[in-house]
Amino acid sequence: MSQISLLPEDAVPSYQPLKPFYMWAGGKSRLLGRYSEVWPDLSRFDSYVEPFFGGGAVFGWLVAQPLAPQLASLGDVNAELVGLLEALRDHPDDFLREVRTLVSEYLLLDSKGGRKDWYYDQRKAYWRNPTPSHLYVLMRLGFNGIWQTCKESNGLFGTPAGLLNHSSAEAVYDEA
Numbered sequence: 001m002s003q004i005s006l007l008p009e010d011a012v013p014s015y016q017p018l019k020p021f022y023m024w025a026g027g028k029s030r031l032l033g034r035y036s037e038v039w040p041d042l043s044r045f046d047s048y049v050e051p052f053f054g055g056g057a058v059f060g061w062l063v064a065q066p067l068a069p070q071l072a073s074l075g076d077v078n079a080e081l082v083g084l085l086e087a088l089r090d091h092p093d094d095f096l097r098e099v100r101t102l103v104s105e106y107l108l109l110d111s112k113g114g115r116k117d118w119y120y121d122q123r124k125a126y127w128r129n130p131t132p133s134h135l136y137v138l139m140r141l142g143f144n145g146i147w148q149t150c151k152e153s154n155g156l157f158g159t160p161a162g163l164l165n166h167s168s169a170e171a172v173y174d175e176a
Contacts, residue, residue, distance in 0.1 A: 022139040025145050025147065042065055042068055096175065106118055119138070119141055119142075122138060143159055
């Protein structure tokens with residue numbers, strides 16, 4: 001399993017909940033209210049290890065807790081997801097710049113057919129040269145947070161297009 005340390009030791013918690021970074025089948029967003037009833041006393045822990053990050057709902061909830069551990073180590077068996085997390089941690093400006101560029105291209109297309117063609121062209125471009133920001137945009141536009149691969153993807157993200165009905169950049173991604 002690939003694992004990264006996301007928060008530096010001198011991180012100051014914001015106590016603002018983070019939304020999951022993308023839809024994820026099996027995500028825990030809807031269950032967090034129930035989890036909070038059984039969560040242990042967070043003041044007893046100085047670090048948090050998330051071995052199966054997925055969409056990040058549990059981590060997003062945890063960072064909003066006043067007594068949350070100051071250190072977090074996030075991991076997943078999916079190396080593509082870990083690469084995305086590393087890009088967010090190490091190169092957030094570059095990541096966001098590429099996301100903005102891709103989403104701007106997508107939003108310029110008026111027709112559903114044009115957007116669908118664009119999605120599949122971008123997915124093929126990702127297979128040739130995988131980048132975390134490219135993956136993120138594809139995940140945001142893909143079908144229902146499902147992670148699929150296909151024969152042509154050679155084991156990389158291969159999910160079909162979603163509804164592709166976004167009217168603004170904010171509907172695709174959140175810069176916060």
